[in-house]
Amino acid sequence: MFKKLLKKARKKWRLRNFNLFGWRILRQERALPLDVRNICKVAIYARQVDRVKNVPGAFVECGVWKGRTLLMLAALGGPNRTVWGFDSFHGFPELSAHDVKESAEREHFRDTSLPMVQKFLAFNKVSARLIQGYFHDTLPKYKTDIGPIALLCLDCDIYDSYRVCLEELYDSVSPGGVILLDEYKNSEELRKWPGAAKAVDEFCAARSLAVVDGGGKSIIIKPRA
Ligand SMILES: C[S@@+](CC[C@H](N)C(=O)[O-])C[C@H]1O[C@@H](n2cnc3c(N)ncnc32)[C@H](O)[C@@H]1O
16 A cells, blocks of 8 residues: 555656656746746836837847746747847856955856756747857857847846946947846845946946936936937
């Protein structure tokens, strides 16, 4: 009797955790856990997707990690938007003197991989072009392929990463397009990732740009003229 129950439980576990071919199904592939933080995040991103509805260009995320925000962008953008995701899928490059080492050690973002994110998106039936590598190598190489950008989402925490993304991609953002800054002067983020705000401030000062409140996240709207 006990043996039978054990066999049944094992079979149930196998069916939940492995696919037809015996490959382990990662929890990450199945679904996005629904919590208040995620609901608010969807609302924040939906507002910006709506803001750029008449702006031509792709959606680009720099800093993908496990692909949760990228999934939102692909779902909200629909089939007519090309979505690009850039990440090392292996954590940060070397930090600069403007970053907090402890933050990068605590949240290292190495617990992901390109195949994991590919499977996660495929499971959710959305597509995005995922490019692996450090931004200073990948962005110069791919910016011509990306073409105009309607929505550029920067979620890459550290000084050099923000700096490279802004320097390489700002000129590709269409007039009226939005740059969403995940870490910018929210007090908690500022304590953990001060380099992000510094890079944004330096870039905006050099180009006379303003960072404005995008309803939950700070944004830069590229001037039309
Ligand atoms: C905060 S996580 C991104 C979280 C993700 N947007 C989400 O919503 O779940 C930051 C990511 O940026 C990536 N990253 C930071 N700097 C990078 C660089 N210079 N090149 C490539 N990836 C980088 C890290 O590997 C990490 O996955």
